[in-house]
Amino acid sequence: MAATEQTIKQVNTLGSSDYKYGFSTEVDEIRPPKGLNEEIIKFISAQKDEPEWMLEWRLNAFKVFNKLPKPQWAKLNIPEIDYQDCYYYSIPKSLKDKPKSLDEIDPEILKTYEKLGIPLKEQKMLSGIAVDAVFDSVSVATTYKKQLSDLGIVFCSISEAVKTHPELVKKYLGSVIPVSDHSFAALNSAVFTDGSFIYIPEGVRCPVELSTYFRINAMNTGQFERTLIIADKDSYVSYLEGCTAPMRDENQLHAANVELVALDNAEIKYSTVQNWYPGDKEGKGGIYNFVTKRGACRGKNSKISWTQVETGSAITWKYPSCILQGDNSKGEFYSVAITNNMQQADTGTKMIHIGKNTSSKIISKGISAGKANNTYRGLVNILSKAKNARNFTQCDSLLIGNQCGAHTVPYIESSNSDSMVEHEATTSKINEDQLFYCQQRGLNSEDAVGLIVNGFCKEVLQNLPMEFAVEAQKLVAISLEGSVG
Template sequence: MAATEQTIKQVNKLGNSDYKYGFSTDVDDIKPPKGLNEDIVKYISSQKNEPEWMLDWRLKAFSVFNKMPKPDWAKLDIPDIDFQDYYYYSSPKSLKDKPKSLDEIDPEILKTYEKLGIPIKEQEKLAGVAVDVVFDSVSVATTYKKQLSELGIIFCSISEATKNHPELVKKYLGSVIPIADHSFAALNSAVFTDGSFVYIPEGVRCPVELSTYFRINAMNTGQFERTLIIADKNSYVSYLEGCTAPMRDESQLHAANVELVALENAEIKYSTVQNWYPGDSEGKGGIYNFVTKRGACRGNNSKISWTQVETGSAITWKYPSCILQGDNSKGEFYSVAITNNRQQADTGTKMIHIGKNTSSKIISKGISAGKANNTYRGLVNIQSKASNSRNFTQCDSLLIGNECGAHTVPYIESSNSDSMVEHEATTSKINEEQLFYCMQRGLNSEDAVGLIVNGFCKEVLQHLPMEFAVEAQKLVAISLEGSVG
């Protein structure tokens, strides 16, 4: 049965048409059998024609994974995951011979992106965004490569980087997230399929926002993206990542690893809009999103800024973090996490202050509706040598309805008496008087909720690049449809 028919059938079965991006593209998959074992790891590596050092790295990670328990600190109700019941590799068949330009790309794939409102060609021309599109684990198109390469910027898939820039990959892969960090990190290291690689050379300011759109499109395909971004001395890059996924019946496993390295005076801005399929209103069928994102401010005066808008997934487990190693380095975390129906999110950040005069800022906005649970979990750790360091944390939670939950779990550890840590937290219910006021001006209840919640999130959304912010505002409103009245 073709993938489209299958999806339509599932959608009908679920009787749920709420998910706006719930469609699937008819692309033939090639995939090995379900299950996780050493042969699969070897299969993935050989499919990608990887050098031996990479296969060895994967196998080492796999043996670590087998020995590690699943992390259990989060306030999440995670069903037992049968790792043998997933596919670990799939790639659209039409990509066997890699396309040289967008014209050679399967029109079905291009159509999918159009439905998502991402006309690649227009983006190329109008928005000045270079797009490294990940479609089912394999990069299908990389644009603007030529202009970027003139500046010495490397922007390609991690598979290509392994082949063409092994010295960089060897040096930095796993240097921020060690394979033994926790079991999802080890799993990703063993079976990662593809993802983006960015290297900005010394003294270069990347002139465009680099952008990748991830999308799950094959039945039961665990997605194991691996992203590595390195900003060399005195460089700057802004990277955007956005996800939408089609309607699925069975839960899908997603465990991405993202590593950022900022050297002296370098700055990396990483923005995410995440809209994986959250499951139906009863929570059936959504994506499990276990993401490890970590940035190392290795050089003095370096800066890493994470901005995320998390609206999708059945379960979100994610703590984009900064290791502030260099003196005067800065870490920022701006987050909006929305949970509706039966979604669960446990998200936050870790700011590890190691260098002197390091500073970090955390702004987290959690919105919970329906029967959802939303937890902010954050660690601010100031080590003994991090003199004169500061942190400011603000966590605001907004509740819509009487059946949802919001939780704030801050961990603060300071081993340095010169440093200052501030924490503010609020929890409030959506204000009925505000809703009435907006509706008295003609807004329907959904528009009124969208407006008020967008206002609540403004401090975070304003850190997104312009075009992304507009998309995110729409998403915020869409995510809460049906939550009031």
């Protein structure tokens, strides 16, 4: 349990209100010039030694990107993004020739992960969690590979999967999020750099939590992560991703695409703890987190469950969704989104009911403090063939202070009279009497807020894997520091 302890200790040391993941690491980086064009895409593809079909796929996506306008539906104030003023690829020089083992990795990079509380050395590894770590554009290491491969489980970086499992990548990449879905999805498809690939074979229950840790280190660099998880028939996998970035005055772009595919009777549990740098109190700097996450319940009785704890980023734009194609399939979305100071979040989910007896559950907890704005935006769409479909949605918003905003925008479309859709929503202010009560028992005001907010988020946090639930609880408290005067 060394790794958990280290992680917890790491979080414990996060005493003051500053962003403690804000350090950067001194490593030599290989970077092509700034800008977005076919040459850059060819460069990325060549750096990764990709097959021809992959390059063509990227170039096609770039053409699509050029035709698509920026999505406009969110209640966000997004400054115009100059795609030409951004680096699209950056890797530490020492990772150019892919290290064969952890011993060959630049100790500086390992130190970075250690500082983050994610020790990669296997002897330190927390039993039960396999980690893939992505540093800027490349995957640093995947632990536990051998043990997993004995079960037939593939857990590697997507770059590697393109070479080693091209048939799976060709079949599923872009099958859940079409390249033309919207401009961020197309951009990611054109320039994606790394991310995780997971394949769980038929009948296998993955015995450990699989996890990826993303880190943006280099300046002016976008991170375009691409993750693809396929759970074959009767399989199960639980996956967790964590993310941080150094403090920078400039905004940095993170546009990820995550696709999940669950076949008959398969279950995928996907958890995110997102703590990208949120910018300073005045709103300077911070990550633009434009993420497309979508899961397809293709098989009957399949299940996909999203759990997210979103505390970081200057702007979060994210709607992890489920396409419930298989009969009796289930989709779940549990979300905690915290915005403080000048942060903005527009997040929610889409549940598309296609198969019979499909059901979905949405539990969203939005917390706003400072001058932040927090929007829940969710679509429940029940198509005509989705006989007997069920949805339950609960959206609760909590306001701290009187300069922040909470918004709830549910879209409900039902084309089937057998279906049942429930929506409950509440908005409340943090209760002064509750705070006083906790303080009278000796908690300082920040601990009191942390306790009450964690209670408010409990339904969501308890869905996280145990080890990370503890970390997430501390993160919730830390994100709100300084929010009560």
